[in-house]
Amino acid sequence: MATSLETRPQTDPGFGARYSTFMSRHSSLMPTFAAVVILVVLLIGAQVQFGNFLTPGNMSALLLDNAYLVVLAVGMTFVILTGGIDLSVGSVMAFTGILLASLLAQGVPAIIAIPAVLLGGAAIGLLIGVLVQYFNVQPFIASLAGLFLARGLAFVVSLSSIRVEEPAVLWLQRTRFSVGDFYITPTGIIALLVVALAVYVLHWTRFGRTVYAIGGGEQSARLMGLAVARTKILVYVISGVCGGLAGLLLTAYSGAGYPRNGIGTELDAIAAVVIGGTLLTGGTGYVIGSLIGVLVYGTIKKIISFMGAEQSWTQIIIGILLLLFIVVQRVIVARSARQRR
Template sequence: MTNPVTTVLSSAGSRRYVPVAATLLLLAALYAGGLANYRNFDHPQVVANLFVTNAALLIAAVGMTFVILTGGIDLSVGSVMAFSTMACAWLTVEAGVPAGWAVPGVLLFGMLSGGLIGAVIHYFKVQPFIATLVGLFLYRGLTLQISDRDISVRDVEFFSWGMERHRFGEVSLPNITFVALATAVVAFAILHYTRLGRTVYAVGGSEQSSHLMGLPVARAKITVYAISGFCAALAGVVAAFYTKSANPLAGVGFELDAIASVVIGGTLLVGGYGFVLGTVAGVMVLGLISTIIAYQGSLSSWWANMTVGALLLLFILLQQLIEKLGRRTVAERAAPPGAEPARPEPQKQAAP
């Protein structure tokens, strides 16, 4: 008798939705747990605050989604974010550059630096982990070269715009929330309604097959890292709006939160499967865990890191299960009717 769960996981059409469905179920369970245990948890502002406090993370995670969909990784986003925040603060406060020039310049720098890393990865065949690790150390060092102390931007009028709030009934949202949501919407449109988006999914599915089909693989890989760099820089600008200051040590471990959000949101680390809306849900899961721990009151914030680590492990194991069942399904379909799927023969050891 066929197991219905195995049947669903083995279906190619269903496999891509299983991690996202698991994320949504987890999100609903966490929210239900909060409602059952804490007073005022049902206030709409609780959910709204998830988008406020995690606006920078959401933007960086959206950029990371593009990279992971191609089967890559970007470890430099935390350092690029810190560099962006510090550069904006130094340019506007110390150098006297108008914020209207400084912010676009920082965003352009983030995009170009990301594109450069993507070019190194593709043309020099450097592993994404190594190339972006170089970026992590490089931009953190550049951040400390700008200044080794905090720089306040409270006196710069431009940075008061980000936290200007708009009220919708019982909920108030600052402008940085709309910037984060707009980034997610644009990314969704690019991935699902443009040629670049289709190429990104194809490269993640099989880079070799994409080459054979004549797809612009090099352009796609460079572009996704440029998008990730731009999003990391934009996250730094949003962080400046949120904190009204720049800290040279900010963003340490930020890239790991972005990766965790993407993976928990259902994007496969091997590439080819994933959704921006799943990433949004992954960010909300991380935010909801921190919110529940804050409501609980007696637990350390380190419990959030441990919980996220456990969830990340579970979602990676789920991805491995899906991949294993997918390979088994392909083998069964390739076998003749009535025959058992071919099994690899054990390799014979050479005689000494």
């Protein structure tokens, strides 16, 4: 007697089921995808409106003009991923920039002055990290103290602008490496290298996995035996170093150090990170998203400039985008909470 296996036809789960499955598996990527979509819409809309927006010169200048902000956003991403915040980065950038200009004006070689200002930024970051970890000071208050400290130190160094004449520093901005009609400067290359290094550290090292684990739940990370204290301090040190490096890039960009540089820039960096999809509660986010967030910010500024409108509109538009992305983040957090039940 012959038998045959009966096969049941497989039913298509349908678009709705496939969409729900994709969202549940990749919900953390949704804000970053949204940022990419917004960037593409802005670029296409500006090209349609102005006709000469998507030129090689404009697109190359987008990275050149915002290289320092990319570096700040990378450092801020590390901090926010742990559930913290760093309000000091704009002031650290100003302090390290004016300190660099002052050291160079006094004849200190660039090979000594540049590491010195990076160490200065790291020291302020270390101070904030110690306050947060060992004195249980809220990150907002600890980094606010760092903000006032760095800004005060900047005014101690000089009350006025100091021009930079060092060829090695000016070379970072004035040199152009061309690919067809596009170009990139050493400042842009440094910014992209910082992004690439951060991606590697966060996604392929134990330190990076610990950063995400702390943001997901600090107590759980401790129970897993992870180096929570060391990691929390190091993320603020990284942010401080990025602030120092941003000071170098901004000084090269402007050709001078100025103690009032960077006022409010910490908010720009936070906005870029949030727009790029990093949750303010920590544990979810991507450095590439922060880069996209900076490009969105820079594109909006350039569109406002093309329109001849007041730059205050940049802040208004960024504020609207922040509200939108915060709502999106809350939806993602609520969805994740329901799935864990």
